[in-house]
Amino acid sequence: MIFSRKSPLIVGMDIGTSAIKIAVGERRADGGLTMLGSHQVESRGVRKGEVADHGEASRCILQAVQEAEDVLNMEIGEVELALTGAHIESGNHRGTVPIRSETHEITDEDVREAVENAAACVLRGDGMKVLHVIRQQFYVDGKDGIANPAGLLGSKLEADVHCIHGIGTRFLNTLNCLHAKQETSMEVSNGIFSGLASALAVLNKHDKELGAIAMDIGAGTTEYVVYVKGMIRQTGVIAVGGDHLVNDLQLGLKLRSRKKTEALIREHGSVLMDGSVSDKILTVKTSDLLTDRERTLHLENIHLILHHRMDEILRIIHERIRAQGLLEMMGGGVFLTGGCARIKGLVGLAAAIFQMPATVAVPQGFDGQMERLAEPEMSTAVGLVKYGHIKGHGAYGSRRGFGSYVRKMLGIGE
Ligand SMILES: Nc1ncnc2c1ncn2[C@@H]1O[C@H](COP(=O)(O)OP(=O)(O)OP(=O)(O)O)[C@@H](O)[C@H]1O
Ligand SMILES: [Mg+2]
Structure with a gap:
């Protein structure tokens, strides 16, 4: 059909x-x-x-x-x-509308206006275009934690939103x-x-309520989304991913082919630095090298190179979330996804850096x-x-x- x-x-x-x-x-x-x-x-x-x-x-x-x-x-x-x-930016914004009607009942139109006022903060004339205006919560006369204020009575409505925008x-x-x-x-x-x-x-809903970081580590970029109390509080992108692991290893070990370097990472890659491979050696054929002598590679060195790059990616994101004061509000943990989430030892590294549980996450x-x-x-x-x-x-x-x-x-x- x-x-x-x-x-x-x-x-x-x-x-x-x-x-x-x-x-x-x-x-x-x-x-x-x-x-x-x-x-x-x-x-x-x-x-x-x-x-x-x-x-x-x-x-x-x-x-x-x-x-x-x-x-x-x-x-x-x-x-x-x-x-x-990497051009994508995001931030939290608040918009306000006075409720002027005689009854003081908040209408859908008031809600829309409060959200639009909040989003207007990013509508700058520099070619930036808004991709998402995500509603976080509303305040009615200062009372917070309101998910849908339509129908309530009040004199002032405020909306908190998270905006994600980039170059059109x-x-x-x-x-x-x-x-x-x-x-x-x-x-x-x-x-x-x-x-x-x-x-x-x-x-799932429970993860978001507890507070969670979803991190997608792909080949060229790493995106992250931070939920606190069920709300998106922070999002971001860094233009670093698995391609950098391949570059680092190819350069560091003078390997000829990108494809073979990738295969080597899939087969032997790990970011674990626990001494378990200290005596393990790989032999690489001359035809796979940019040098003309057959070489032995210490697996520990391969893991060290991968560890440094992954450590860097995780620490950049950790620092960004820490700077927003959100880490303490996180009860759920780090959910690692994207192809690079498969790298051995990544869960342990993320748990150590973020000081919270980490897991490899797949669509569910x-x-x-x-x-x-x-x-x-x-x-x-x-x-x-x-x-x-x-x-x-x-x-x-x-x-x-x-x-x-x-x-x-x-x-x-x-
Ligand atoms: N078993 C594995 N071990 C290590 N890395 C792996 C493994 N499997 C896949 N990868 C890496 O995952 C990356 C591909 O992941 P993914 O398909 O999520 O990326 P993408 O969506 O194409 O890239 P991006 O999201 O950055 O544009 C590649 O860098 C690949 O080398
Ligand atoms: Mg991807």
């Missing part, structure tokens, strides 16, 4: 630095979400989570879409698109690559911060096809589908998508 564009399909597209992943879910008649499957292809033309070569990236996306359509026996018309990059043209560079599939004019329903999608995939909380979806690399793609589901996508057919929205904001196209 071929699904039509008006089907309740929700498609997540994650254009990652190392792989393009597509996850597909379906809104059930009872409103729930069933995951149907996934597909991934190696990506080219993407660096540090952003498109660096339009032609290469477009061809890969086209290949990923066509293969996914064949493998999953469906037609992709609209996608939820992951967006990331950089978002557009990713968006424009989807136009290679002109024959179906694929539309983008929502542009979603990758880290937010990953957090949606791996954390959905029905249906689990095979190849419950993997750390798939967190962003599955989270995109969950986001589309929450936002009501799949409940109706085509509509104005995010693509046209961004273009209008930037004065490009319609």
Whole structure:
């Protein structure tokens, strides 16, 4: 059966630095979400989570879409698109509105206005575009902790929001690559911060209430989202990931091939520095080296190089969260996801640096096809589908998508 564009399909597209992943879910008649499957292809033309070569990236996306359509026996018309990059910034903002009506009853319009006033703090004229305005909590005449103030009585309404924004043209560079599939004019329903999608995939309500850090360590970027008392309090991206591990090791050991270095990390990589491999040695063939003599490599040195880079990534994020005073409010722990979460010893290293429990987290909380979806690399793609589901996508057919929205904001196209 071929699904039509008006089907309740929700498609997540994650254009990652190392792989393009597509996850597909379906809104059930009872409103729930069933995951149907996934597909991934190696990506080219993407660096540090952003498109660096339009032609290469477009061809890969086209290949990923066509293969996914064949493998999953469906037609992709609209996608939820992951967006990331070091240009993305975020912050917490407060907006206020006086409640002037005679009854003092707070309306939906007042709530919207308070949120808009809060978000207005980031609407600067420097090409920065807001990706998400996430409601944290409301205050009515100073009383905090209110999730939905509509219908309450008061004189002053305040809204706390978390805004995630970035450079509009950089978002557009990713968006424009989807136009290679002109024959179906694929539309983008929502542009979603990758880290937010990953957090949606791996954390449950309980984790968020306890206080949790979801960290997606990919090939080119590491995104993190911090929840305190169920609210998103901090998000961020650093342009460092597994590619740096490969660079460090390739340079440090004078290895000829990137692919073989990556394979070596997968097979022998670890960030554990507990002396357990102090006598272990690997022999590397001359043909794999930039030098002309066969060499023996001490496994401990390999682990040391990987340890230093991972330690650096974790400490940068730890310091950013510490500086916001959020670490003490964290009862849940660190949830590591993305391909690099697979590196041996990472959980222990994260637990030692953050001084809290750490775990490798995979997408959870959905029905249906689990095979190849419950993997750390798939967190962003599955989270995109969950986001589309929450936002009501799949409940109706085509509509104005995010693509046209961004273009209008930037004065490009319609
Ligand atoms: N078993 C493993 N051990 C160590 N590293 C691994 C392992 N498996 C995958 N990786 C690394 O994970 C990275 C790929 O992860 P992922 O697919 O999450 O990245 P991506 O989404 O393509 O990149 P980004 O999110 O940064 O744009 C690569 O750097 C790869 O080398
Ligand atoms: Mg990724």
